[in-house]
Amino acid sequence: MKKSLVAIAAGVAATAIVLGAQAQAFAAPKGKSSGSVILFDDKNFSENGAAQGLAGTGCQNVFRDDVASSLSASGTIKIWSGANCTGRSAVVSGDVLDLATIGFDNEISSVAFG
Numbered sequence: 596m597k598k599s600l601v602a603i604a605a606g607v608a609a610t611a612i613v614l615g616a617q618a619q620a621f622a623a624p625k626g627k628s629s630g631s632v633i634l635f636d637d638k639n640f641s642e643n644g645a646a647q648g649l650a651g652t653g654c655q656n657v658f659r660d661d662v663a664s665s666l667s668a669s670g671t672i673k674i675w676s677g678a679n680c681t682g683r684s685a686v687v688s689g690d691v692l693d694l695a696t697i698g699f700d701n702e703i704s705s706v707a708f709g
């Protein structure tokens with residue numbers, strides 16, 4: 596009886612490890628193209644304010660967070676209110692002239708590409 600319980604426990608542990616590996620593969624799928632985005636501190640891509648670029652694959656934290664008011668992205672990206680792609684999120688494509696229109700003015704802390 597005791598021996599079979601140990602065997603069941605080992606089986607559950609092995610299953611958990613497999614599920615963990617699958618979750619990780621899903622979060623960073625192979626073969627996804629990289630992306631890039633320019634985050635402008637002011638709306639309408641104003642060059643009066645500062646801007647910062649971000650590129651790569653998967654989740655990337657913004658260097659200066661909570662300042663972007665407009666953005667220009669290559670393709671479709673997901674923006675997040677928290678670091679490491681946490682908190683609120685929104686999917687955007689191409690240019691967003693005024694992030695306030697989607698409730699993300701001075702909110703972006705991380706971006707997910709791919």
Ligand SMILES: [Ca+2]
Pocket residue numbers: 635636637638662663664700701
């Ligand atoms: Ca701003």
